[in-house]
Amino acid sequence: MNFRKIVIVGIIGIGIISLGIFSKPIAATTDINQPELIEGKNGTNQPEQVKANIMTRNEWRLSVEKIVIDPKSDSLKGAAVYFSFINNNGLDKEFTTLNGKIIALVGISGKLYEMSWNNPIDENYNGSKSLREQYAKNNGTKFESGKFNYTVHLMVDGAEEGFTKVIYQNGNGNKVEIPIQGVMVEIAQPHNAK
Amino acid sequence: MMKVHKVLIGFLLITFSLFSQTLPVLAAYDGFLARVSVDGLAMRTGPGTGYSTVMTMSNAEAVAYPGEEPKDLEGYHWMKFKGWKSTTNSIVSGWAAQYNLNTGTQYIYSTVLAISKDYLTLYSADSPSNEQQYNTGLSNDIPPGVYLYTGNGNIHELYSDLYYFKISRYYNGSFHDVYGGSGYVHTNFRSSSPYNYYISLN
Numbered sequence: 014m015n016f017r018k019i020v021i022v023g024i025i026g027i028g029i030i031s032l033g034i035f036s037k038p039i040a041a042t043t044d045i046n047q048p049e050l051i052e053g054k055n056g057t058n059q060p061e062q063v064k065a066n067i068m069t070r071n072e073w074r075l076s077v078e079k080i081v082i083d084p085k086s087d088s089l090k091g092a093a094v095y096f097s098f099i100n101n102n103g104l105d106k107e108f109t110t111l112n113g114k115i116i117a118l119v120g121i122s123g124k125l126y127e128m129s130w131n132n133p134i135d136e137n138y139n140g141s142k143s144l145r146e147q148y149a150k151n152n153g154t155k156f157e158s159g160k161f162n163y164t165v166h167l168m169v170d171g172a173e174e175g176f177t178k179v180i181y182q183n184g185n186g187n188k189v190e191i192p193i194q195g196v197m198v199e200i201a202q203p204h205n206a207k
Numbered sequence: 208m209m210k211v212h213k214v215l216i217g218f219l220l221i222t223f224s225l226f227s228q229t230l231p232v233l234a235a236y237d238g239f240l241a242r243v244s245v246d247g248l249a250m251r252t253g254p255g256t257g258y259s260t261v262m263t264m265s266n267a268e269a270v271a272y273p274g275e276e277p278k279d280l281e282g283y284h285w286m287k288f289k290g291w292k293s294t295t296n297s298i299v300s301g302w303a304a305q306y307n308l309n310t311g312t313q314y315i316y317s318t319v320l321a322i323s324k325d326y327l328t329l330y331s332a333d334s335p336s337n338e339q340q341y342n343t344g345l346s347n348d349i350p351p352g353v354y355l356y357t358g359n360g361n362i363h364e365l366y367s368d369l370y371y372f373k374i375s376r377y378y379n380g381s382f383h384d385v386y387g388g389s390g391y392v393h394t395n396f397r398s399s400s401p402y403n404y405y406i407s408l409n
Contacts, residue, residue: 095381130388137382144354144378147320154380162381206326206348207393207405 061183065194068181072110073100077193078162080175083201088171091201093164094118094179098134100159107158111135112184115165119180120173128167133184137163174198235333237289238271240318240363240372242408243401248314250301254278254285261301262292268401269394269408270303270315271365282308288315291369291397298368318363320409321372323353327405329390333366333373349392353379355406357389369396372406 062069066077076097083091096115100106112135117127138161149156175198179191243264251258264270268290275287283304292299306313326348349355355374357363364373371391377383395405 091386093383128384130386131384132376137376137384141376141378141382144320144356145382148354148378148380152380164381164383166383166386168386204326204348204350206328207395 061181061189063189063191065192066196068189068191069101070110072102073098073108075181075191077179077191077196080193080196080198081201082169082173082175082198084171085168086171090169090171090173091166092118092169092173092176093166094176096163096165096179098138098161098163102159104157104159108135108138108161111138111161113182115163115179116182116188117180118165118167118176119178120169121175121177122170122173123177124170124173126167126169128165131165134161134163135184137161235367237365237367237369238273240321240365240408241270241272241288242316242318243268243270243314244316245314248303250288250290250299250303252301254287254302255280258302261299262290262294264290264303265401267408269318269365269369269396269404271369272317273300277305278302279308284308286315289369293398293400296397318408321355321363321406322409323349323351323355323377323392323406325351325405327392329374329385329392330371331387331390333371333391349377350379353377355392365394365396366391370394 068075076099077094078097079095081093081095083093085091094115098108098111100108112133114131114133115128116131117125119125142158146156148154175196176193178193181189181191183189244266246266248264250261250264252261270288270290272286272288277284277286279285284306285302286305287300287302289298289300291297303315305315328348355363355372355377357373357375365371366373370393372394373389373391375385375389377385393405395403398404
């Protein structure tokens, strides 16, 4: 009898643990008109200031520039969100405190889309310097070390029409929600791709 | 008591099956991407000029370097490569002189930059049976003129018989992190002319 009790308690316990592991984080329900700063410190005494589409730190600011939605099927869409990092001290100034990464977007539906694959911003910025210089040279454009355009890609539900917020995680692992409002949404046109 | 054991075993099996995930598709790795820089370079059956010619390669032709130990013989640094032989429509392997040991002249370079020449679909796997289109944002596809790279010192990798090229990021004025961390694009290395490739190599 006691053994049965132990088994039953064990089964219930494992069930609860499994549920905890399998359940994904639920999107925060912050009012986008009154964005909530989840964490305002990044460990360098540079509090993140947040308003619609923009997050500002002492040295730089992050802006949401554009959203591209690609209807791939009735049930699936591709999406890309374009960001720019601008050095507040000038476009010719290299970033010295760039860090963190874009870890998630919240759809208009309220669904949280996590992006574990994105690389840290500073790693992308530093690792691509020679490539960016070469690209600017080959395309006859001015190389600006104080500007870094960055795009993240994800797949979303077919009914998703856009995003309400982006979640940035700073170098210390603290998360900041940036509300997205009034950002242009483009619908991608099909190409005869190889 | 037996009943309880059966229930317990059943539950454990269900839990185990829930935890076990689908294994990723194993890529057929060809090797790092390299580029022939001269016309008429011979690929031979062995590391030396005495071996018979498998095929003759052209400038800008792409080959894969599978990683076999190089050999320094007859004044040349010999390496084993894989390439596409257009006359037989087949992939062949052989040895070619990568550079001249005396003069330092290079005949085959590691590629440092690959640029898309056409719209390219990004695939999740390197096998046609496992192809699943990934969106890349600007449209359904990676546009022409994009700098493709792996992010690992631009050491480019070829998969599945010189047909797929693995990328993790690309740049076209904006830096793109590829959906899922990496993907594959068709390269059309199976072509009669190296200039028909979907990407250009530098």
